[in-house]
Amino acid sequence: MGYTNQENFVAFWLCLEDYFVKITCKQQDLSRGLSVVNHAVSSRSTLPILANILLTTDHGRLKLSATNLEIGINCWIDAEILEDGSTTVPAKTFSDLVGSLRQSQVELSVPEEEQTINIKCQGTHSTIKGMDPSEFPQIPSAEGSELPVTLDTKQLKEMIEQVAFAAADDDSRPVFTGVHVEFANEQVTFAAADAFRLAVRATALPGDEQAHDNILIPAKTLNELARILPAEGAVQMIVTPNRSQVLFHSDNVDLVSRLIEGTFPNFRQIIPKEHSTRAVIETKEFAAAVKTVVPFARDSSNIARVKVSGGSEGEPGTLTIEATAEDVGSNVSTINAAVDGPEQQIIFNVKYLSDVLAVLDTPEVALEVTSAARPGVIKPVGPADYTYVIMPMSTNR
DSSP: OOOSOGGGOEEEOSOSSSBSOEEEEOHHHHHHHHHHHGGGOOSSOSOGGGGEEEEEEETTEEEEEEEOSSEEEEEEEEOEEEEOOEEEEEHHHHHHHHHHOOSSOOEEEOBTTOOEEEEEETTEEEEEEOOOGGGSOOOOOSTTOOOOEEEEHHHHHHHHHHHGGGSOSOTTSGGGGEEEEEEOSSEEEEEEEOSSEEEEEEEEOTTOOSOOOOEEEEHHHHHHHHHHSOSSSEEEEEEOTTSSEEEEEOSSEEEEEEOOOSOOOOGGGTSOSOOSEEEEEEHHHHHHHHHHHHHHHTTTTTEEEEEEEOOOTTOOEEEEEEEEETTTEEEEEEEEEEEESSOEEEEEEHHHHHHHHTTOOSSEEEEEESOTTSOEEEEESSOSSEEEEEOOOOTTO
16 A cells, blocks of 8 residues: 655654564554553553553554553554554654654654654654563453344443443442443443433344343443544444443454443433423423522522423423522523423432433423422423433422
8 A cells, every 4th residue: 555645644664674664654544543542541540551552553544542440442443554563662752753743754664673663754863662562461352252132333432421321330330330231122221320320322233133141331331432423323232241341343343341240230220200290392492491599599409390281371481590609690491381280399410410410412302290309301302212300499498
């Protein structure tokens, strides 16, 4: 594979006669690859090698790898491989250097029996001290793993966005820091919860009739995955043979993560089976109303009082949201709503309302409530694939 415009490329010279590796690749591809794997670089580890990125030639491409022992990321970029080999480089130093390079030829060389990379570029000569690649932890592959589950990348990213935010940040109960992934009836379901809310999203897996056991993936892992996956395409989700790790594989990126041990609660028991009052509201208007009360609610334990009232004599129903801060003031916002059922008043944490409205893109949402002491439910109007349960706050406050 050759290149016609050398001014648009960075050339890696990790060996000339007495050197290990010789590679040529585009500067912009390399910079993009480094930005992907940097999500897994450890910044606090006591193991110095974890602050490095592993560069390896792999079947005619350059593979960049990083791990913090919680997750590992591989990213492949197009390259012209003249000599095979591998080395490691400090992630921050190397990334900063590559990002500052002009789109012109760069020469890098690693002398035999040394771990120092020499870089030359348009009159500039730099050296970066690396480490022996044999010290770099092995990132598990998919060999011998369970049958993969193939997901649409765009849909997977949407599922992560709509569910992972509801997971707990507190490590005291590890199962609540993860996203429960369940497979049944040609469908995959993601669920996450803390002590105050639950988010559930399902999507169809047509044609996938294989049996897959449920797994529990750290929410932080899925958030990183959503950041590095391409906008479109397919991604395979594969569980390793010992069921301790999960691998997400796409054409140019792999992410491997540990799985959380433990059993996620039966989340379906938490979802209310019925409601007394249902209000249908325009999503953007509801989000805007919530936003206006946030400055007042945050100084009062995030308390927001929600009142749902039916209309009379041809007037539409309303949803009113109110917050009061003793030392600041108060705000009351009222929006139209299609209300079915008796008037209800309930107190919610305004942050939990704001979080869910930020990830729903349907024109309308429904708020379902039974009483001031029972959980409320928010659903998009139209698709039946998403449910958000929010616990009420104490009415004594």
